[in-house]
Amino acid sequence: MGLNIEEIKEIIPHRYEMLLIDEVLELEPGVSAIAIKKCTEDSWFFKGHFPNYPVTPGVLMVEALAQTAAVSFLSLPENKGKLGFFAGINNCKFKKQVLPGDTLTLEIQTLKTKGSIAVVAAVAKIDGKLAVKAELTLAIGN
Amino acid sequence: MFEKVAEIIADELSVPKEKITLESDLSEDLGGDSLDAVELIMAIEEEFDVEIADEDAQKIKTVQDIINLLE
Numbered sequence: 001m002g003l004n005i006e007e008i009k010e011i012i013p014h015r016y017e018m019l020l021i022d023e024v025l026e027l028e029p030g031v032s033a034i035a036i037k038k039c040t041e042d043s044w045f046f047k048g049h050f051p052n053y054p055v056t057p058g059v060l061m062v063e064a065l066a067q068t069a070a071v072s073f074l075s076l077p078e079n080k081g082k083l084g085f086f087a088g089i090n091n092c093k094f095k096k097q098v099l100p101g102d103t104l105t106l107e108i109q110t111l112k113t114k115g116s117i118a119v120v121a122a123v124a125k126i127d128g129k130l131a132v133k134a135e136l137t138l139a140i141g142n
Numbered sequence: 143m144f145e146k147v148a149e150i151i152a153d154e155l156s157v158p159k160e161k162i163t164l165e166s167d168l169s170e171d172l173g174g175d176s177l178d179a180v181e182l183i184m185a186i187e188e189e190f191d192v193e194i195a196d197e198d199a200q201k202i203k204t205v206q207d208i209i210n211l212l213e
Contacts, residue, residue: 087177112188115196117180139177 001027003071012070013083017044020064021106024071030118032109033072037064041100056098061132062089065122068106069138073118079140087117088137096131098124104131116140147208150189154182164206186212 003024009015021035039046039056046054070084098104108120117139124132144164152159155174168174174182183199186192190212198211 088181112184114180114184114199117177117184119181119184137177137181 003027008071011074012067014067014070018063019067020060021067021071024068025105027072027075029075030073030110030113033068033107035064035068035071035106037061037104037106039098039100039102039104043100046100054100056102056104058094058132061094061098061104061124062092062122062134062136064104065106065108065124065132065134066136066138069108069118069120069122069136072108072110072120073138073140082140082142085139085141086136087139088119088135090135090137092132092134094132096126096129098126098131102126108136111135143209143212144205146189147186147205147212150185151182151205154178154185162205164204164209166205167203168205169203 005022008021008024021037024033024035026034045057045060049055049057066086073079073084074082103126105125108122111119111121117137119135119137122134122136123130148159148162151162151172155172155178157172166172168179183194186208187194192212194211202208
């Protein structure tokens with residue numbers, strides 16, 4: 001089951017400029033999700049990061065992974081209308097520079113949940129090559 | 143049992159293992175907050191291959207409480 005941008009906006013409250021996923025390719029609520037983010041040449045963050053060497057900021061890729069996880073958790077009926085907050089970022093590594101024109105594939109897989117806390121394994125890839133990996137802890141709340 | 147639990151607590155709450163006793167209060171003595179508590183429970187569940195119910199987890203205050211639950 002995939003989602004287009006309008007359907008994504010029904011699940012998570014993020015909006016331009018902080019909505020950092022374009023499309024959801026696969027979604028299993030509360031379990032896993034795969035989304036894509038196109039880092040097009042006209043993306044707002046390339047302008048200042050950096051003026052003579054545009055490269056996608058690592059923190060925004062981590063945020064895009066968190067939004068992918070948020071889509072998975074907030075599409076559970078009991079979480080409808082809630083928000084996802086960052087509670088932790090562990091073992092985060094950036095393996096590849098993400099340049100204008102690259103398309104990121106964002107994959108998350110739930111490792112464990114307890115009450116309103118979820119821990120997910122997250123990876124971002126370009127053309128199948130690892131760009132970012134991290135373990136993200138999210139708190140689901142109001 | 144205590145040794146293993148103390149190791150997990152030291153790791154999750156970033157406190158020296160020597161500081162941890164059976165009587166240690168997880169929040170007052172070891173500085174854990176509610177998120178640390180959840181992460182600690184998750185780590186303990188994984189290590190001991192058990193499931194700790196939310197209502198039991200909420201009653202945990204000291205290291206002894208964790209060991210009582212596991213026994």
